[in-house]
Amino acid sequence: MSPYDVSDDVIEVVRSPSASPIAGAYRAFGETMRGLKTTFARIIEGPTTIQYPEEKTPVYPRFRGRHRLHRFEDTGLEKCVGCSLCAAACPADCIRVVAAENTPENRVSAGERYAAVYEINLSRCIFCGYCEVACPFDAITMGHDYEMSDYTRSDLIFTKEMLLAEPIERTPLRREGE
């Protein structure tokens, strides 16, 4: 005799009762009708497609898109003082800042120094937003533009002039509650 009786371990599996053929046919018919109703409801609702090149997906206000540099609205001076804190905070190491002194003849920013060179390599940027957090003067913010494809890598290095300029085409913002 074996060490233990296997038949003790075998228990009956409880299954749900299988439907009779007529009940099964009724159920299949009902489920088919329900499916037809579901697909018909999609026609009534209409397409949810956003036809991309013509319509753009609206973004949330806090969407982190392409960076923008800002000026003071009243004086027109750049907010950036060339402190390189954004470059230090950048985990992808895509920001390059070369600072220069402001002179009375050539006053570019509101502080002592200004960014003579401010470049962001968008092919490396991961859009984490740390630069925005690190900036003490809110000079750099993440904008809303997400259409940044280009043909060469060098075209993706955005200079200060490009970052200061208004975007050519504005990205639609999502309305309240949308």
Added chain:
Amino acid sequence: MIALAEVNYFEPWWVQIIKSIVIFAVIFAILPILIVYERKLLGRFQARYGPNRVGPFGFLQPMAEIVKFAMKEPFRTSTSIGALYRIAPVISIVTAVAALALIPFGDVQYIFGQRVGLYGIDVSIGPLYVFALAGISFYGVMLGGWASGSKYAFLGAMRGAAQLISYEVSQSLAIVGVVITAQTLSLTGIVHAQEGMWFFIPQFAGFLVYLVASFAETNRAPFDLLEADSEIIGYFTEYGGTAFVAYLFAEYANMIVVSAIAVTIFFGGWLMPFGIDPPGWVDPFVVLAKIFLVFTFFVWVRATLPRLRYDQLMSLGWKILLPLATLNLLVTAIVVAS
């Protein structure tokens, strides 16, 4: 000479030729419209637009695709059997087109003082003619799959042949019920027999069986195992370019035929509901509108139901549809005879 079948009404030979050209031209003009209509409707069922880039509202999409297919390099697998491989799509499309001759678009009308029946030919064996052509069209599937010299195409062809044969039985039996009720095999005769009541009411079980079986006969979802586009085991796996287009057109022509037969034998052909009796020239448009509605239902079901497994397909055909069709036939025969 012994006539194989009685022809109920026929015109001079030149009217026959003009009629056949007109029917062919109209149906082949409708085919691309149906294709784009199906794709747009399928898109709507899935909450998207469907093709809308080529031409106004995307209606030139099939034209662009045909041009693309025609530009393709003709190729064949090195194991294929040349002649059969070339002739298989031809068989498919010829049988599909030949069945168009049977569709009655209207009664006998006077056109420019000439009596013309608005159908290709009115033979006394109507449905049998359709089944015969459907039987021959299996060769298009089987030869296409076998002559490709590919395991996948062969598998697809075998599955397809089994499917088509098993569903043809139920489909035929469903139609026999109608034939017994109408007591004629002529399709125009069947339409005339429906002047009191369309046959889908007294023959409702037969109608359901015919509908399900015709989904399988035309290789449409949920029975599109013949194509099985997700697992690429279909009889036309090794076809490309215009040969593939021939199969595609044959499928859609078959759908028109099946829809038209359904309209003719279950939905009163050119008859209008509620006793409306329009002038004779409206009849073809009534038939086309009804075909369009049946086709819409085909698309609707395609958008809804997932594909059946092969054994489910077989058991549905042999265990449910065939007994149902036989029972329907028996009951109809008893009711008509008594």
